[in-house]
Amino acid sequence: MTSDDLAFDRDHIWHPYTSMSEPLPCYPVVSAQGVHLQLADGRQLVDGMSSWWAAIHGYNHPRLNQALQTQMAQMSHVMFGGITHPAAVALCRRLVAMTPAPLECVFLADSGSVAVEVAMKMALQYWQARGERRQRFLTLRRGYHGDTFSAMSVCDPDNSMHNLWQGYLPNHLFAPAPQRRFDDSWDEADIAEFAALMETHADSIAAVILEPIVQGAGGMRFYHPRYLQRVRELCDRHQVLLIADEIATGFGRTGELFACDHADIAPDILCLGKALTGGTMTLSATLTTRVVANTISNGAAGCFMHGPTFMGNPLACAVAEASLALLQEGEWKQQVAAIERQLRAALLPLASHPQVEDARVLGAIGVIESRQPVNMAAIQRFFVDQGVWIRPFGRLIYLMPPYVIDADRLARLTQAIEAALDRPDLFLPA
Numbered sequence: 001m002t003s004d005d006l007a008f009d010r011d012h013i014w015h016p017y018t019s020m021s022e023p024l025p026c027y028p029v030v031s032a033q034g035v036h037l038q039l040a041d042g043r044q045l046v047d048g049m050s051s052w053w054a055a056i057h058g059y060n061h062p063r064l065n066q067a068l069q070t071q072m073a074q075m076s077h078v079m080f081g082g083i084t085h086p087a088a089v090a091l092c093r094r095l096v097a098m099t100p101a102p103l104e105c106v107f108l109a110d111s112g113s114v115a116v117e118v119a120m121k122m123a124l125q126y127w128q129a130r131g132e133r134r135q136r137f138l139t140l141r142r143g144y145h146g147d148t149f150s151a152m153s154v155c156d157p158d159n160s161m162h163n164l165w166q167g168y169l170p171n172h173l174f175a176p177a178p179q180r181r182f183d184d185s186w187d188e189a190d191i192a193e194f195a196a197l198m199e200t201h202a203d204s205i206a207a208v209i210l211e212p213i214v215q216g217a218g219g220m221r222f223y224h225p226r227y228l229q230r231v232r233e234l235c236d237r238h239q240v241l242l243i244a245d246e247i248a249t250g251f252g253r254t255g256e257l258f259a260c261d262h263a264d265i266a267p268d269i270l271c272l273g274k275a276l277t278g279g280t281m282t283l284s285a286t287l288t289t290r291v292v293a294n295t296i297s298n299g300a301a302g303c304f305m306h307g308p309t310f311m312g313n314p315l316a317c318a319v320a321e322a323s324l325a326l327l328q329e330g331e332w333k334q335q336v337a338a339i340e341r342q343l344r345a346a347l348l349p350l351a352s353h354p355q356v357e358d359a360r361v362l363g364a365i366g367v368i369e370s371r372q373p374v375n376m377a378a379i380q381r382f383f384v385d386q387g388v389w390i391r392p393f394g395r396l397i398y399l400m401p402p403y404v405i406d407a408d409r410l411a412r413l414t415q416a417i418e419a420a421l422d423r424p425d426l427f428l429p430a
């Protein structure tokens, strides 16, 4: 890439959550292989992000590439209205088999945010079909569910700046973020406000929507499995649907195949995305129960009112099927356990560092919460100079490497974080 390309990028192309008038620098990546990103200037970076939870098997995986090539030779795309194809059937067979038993009906869409839109719309249509006007969602503070409007309406009101959207977003119900951590002893007080909101508003709540166990973009927090069990019990008692957004946590990241497995519960609606295709392309799936699907289908509309142009895209389905096949060979379990052990050994002792507010690890996720917010441009440059790709935000410096990373490369990631903590110039005033 030439400096002219970079200038064009800076002047004309939006990047995620980035100013168009004063953009932070972007690093040109020209290829990626295994756990490495190749920069245009020849430097190679060890990837600590899995491209935001997605590239669990590493980049340029031969089996994923093969699945894409085989499918491409058949057809890259065909409409899903009135047509089906082997790639979608094979993928959905796997999804139905590997997710909790009650989830049987799969809706394929293009991104995580759309999976959340679909899930919320399913819940609304379910109640409409039952003749009840339930329009509200109950959710948790510090949650994150995507950037489209319905998804945004159930994101943490502070993080997603609901004040900016006053009058644009429906008013949903927010319980306090769970406080008991994953490894803490359980305290029933943690669920009290959630239970009270449920008690007061049950008749108007269509569904609870939450990220099970790991609150991701809203704070990288790991909460107690008992909380999730209590939510399931309360949903059952009040006949409210439960939507689990496992777009980030799904497919092994937390040490279980799905985060719901930590609590041994099944949601009524499950959202999947990100790692579904092994990080090769965008695809999401929203699964639900036969009861929800039939209720919607037997309602006044006679169907679920949604159908994106690229629904069931064969390329995406084929590569997702290959990714799930790889996952189901089972190596992820040892890989994630090994990453967890190493992250615990390397990161948890940093909790006593004067710059560190908290250190936590769950599965293949390691988090350092700093006392001061990072200086994004400076810390990004520092990490690239150290030969690693780590992209913090706010006071969160975190790792979620591809499952295939080896001990030496993982050590380079944790050592780079340790070194950054000793550099006051990489942080902004608190």
Ligand code: PMP
Pocket: 111, 112, 113, 114, 116, 144, 145, 146, 147, 211, 216, 217, 245, 246, 247, 248, 273, 274
């Ligand atoms: N839900 C969760 C829990 C997520 O982490 C994300 C993405 N960060 C989304 C939904 C939205 O997915 P997408 O970015 O693919 O729209």
